[in-house]
Amino acid sequence: MDTARELSDRLATLLRRERSALAEFLVALAGFDARRAWAELGYASLFHYLHRELGLSKGSAQYRKVAAELIQAVPAVVEPLRDGRLCFTTIIEVARVVTAENWAAVLPRFYGLSRHEAAEVVAALAPHPAPPVRTVLTAVPRAPAGSTVELNVPAVMSGSTVEPVAPAPGSSRSAALTPLTADLQRLHVTVSERFRRKLERLRDLRPDLSDDALLEAAVDLLLAKAEKRKGALTERPRASVRPSRDPRHIPAHVRREVWERDRGCCQWRLANGEICGSTHALQLDHVVPRARGGEPTAGNLRVLCAAHNLEAARRVFGDALIDAYAPGRRVGSS
Template sequence: MPDAAPASLDTVALLHRLAELAGHERHTQVEFLLHLDVFDQRRAWAEAGYPSLWEWCVRALHLSEGAAGRRIAAMRVLRRFPGLAEPLRDGRLSLSTAAVLSPVLTEGNWEELVGRAAYKTKVETEQLVASLQPRPAPREGLRRLPRPEKAPATLAKPIEAGCVEVDGAGERAPALRPEATSVEPLTLEGSAAQACPRELHAAQSAPARRATLEPVDADTYSLRVTVDAELKKDLDQLKSLLAHKVRNGDLGALLREAVKCALEKHGKRRGAVEPSRKRNITAPAENAPPPTPGEREPIPAAVRREVWKRDGGRCAWCSPDGRRCGSTWMLELDHIEPVALGGRSTVDNLRLCCRSHNSLHAEHVFGRERMDRFRKGADRSAPPTAASGSTSGACGTRAQAAGST
């Protein structure tokens, strides 16, 4: 029979029903983690066309980023200590507290620590872990903080030391001052400062702990990052070198120039950028005599560029139902017919794959057990050309040495 409507229950019945539902939720949650563990160990997320388990949880299950991260972390703790299933079911541990306990759990102490952490909050569990695994306290010292008084109308309030705000268009960004030190605040000038009150308020209340890139409007982003003294020195030097091109020392323009140079350098190496000068580099002829199986055949830059252009700079792996991975992270050139089996370094026999799917392809060809042995470095006696179908280290350096393409 259907459940009674919540509004029809009295307070006592509602309390009991909520406790009952919470228990069902925890039980279902543990079952989810157990199934997720098997799913991950089979690397089924790669078969489904996703570059990682986290990506699958977010894209396929529509979990939020935080929810996916908590479940994956708890699943990995549960994998190490299956006995945690019951504490998770009865509420002694939550997903968050299980993950917090993970660094200090051992086969000999996990039951004791579960008892000590039972029904504690995440903060209380962090305190327990800190008592078991103390961390060094920060050194005492003084550092300059933003001034509390109001800034002139033309200047925004100072930003915490080492933190800079840069817009995505490379305009209205703070100029680097050569005389500034690693502990002197950098200020954001002009209208961009007024457009980002939230970032400025956060910068004044606490130092930035991690880089953030947040949209300010449709075409502008606020970049906030903490830099060390060495990078600050390099930025000052870049400002001097580009003084004739970037006359006002605009930080956004300096970063744009640095990023363009990096893209030019690394893009050419990976085949993502056309060279400024054309060279007479030809791809291996389709009718050329095939190399000895397993013999590494150089991949010309022209071929790399053609493959990159054809695949759009994204992983070309497709799942059985036709879903393309499309990841841009850790891309590698993969030989569809592996070099170890006589595959050629031609455009038609190459594709872009993320590292997860390059590795999966090798498992499909040579078997997962064999590839696992190479990843762990256990099969050192195998011939160097017999074990992998990957190109740019999809299975790690050991797999490359064991026969990657």
């Protein structure tokens, strides 16, 4: 029978191999990204490629994407990753502060650190001028379908209470507010699993907005609707809707038809024959462009994500023209 020492030596060998294989993978991935090989396969970004083609979870894909980009900017991170001085789980924190200029001084500060310790180093190197805006999802015991969302919101919002369509089990109407600073408060609200899924979907559709901005926009919509209903009795009747003369106008029923047909996701064909399927920053694309006489009909329209809409335009008009209109915007740059 093997001794404990022999078993341990075997584990140490396997661990060395694991780190070495990861470093090798990341170097190859950096090269793959540098020549934008993912775009040749039809993907909108390296992240998308890792998630869809290699089947990595979104979290794993994000880590590897950040690492591949960091390796291109600072090749010196490869060796510490390979020999274990730098833990792979700290890579996102490392990428926030380490640059081609400062790596010799800054990189060693991360050696041997956990992810949490690395975040503390980043906070010390680049402190936040204000309390960080944060969202925390906590499972609520005894209410299996519920979660608590914690948000820092501007004080101007604190007059509102937010309620899901139907109250979640065990939830109350009032959300607790904790003052943080003069103009920031933390909102604690118990929400259903259904609400969490809707929030996820909204985050996908509007990655440009923080959670508190999303929530405020939703509150604004509800406020406008309630106020409109209040004022509707006294309002003058609206002028009848006439068809638009603007050739760029896409009638609402056409939008709806295309959206339903394409099931609200990007229809771009990948090299492997599947469709992109992204729900991120969706746009309606004219298959035959408007500039070439393409009509705003359901047959000539399709749903594309922003990255693939840009790629479609590049294929029709060429890089030179698109760069003149959207300089620096390449597929996957977002």
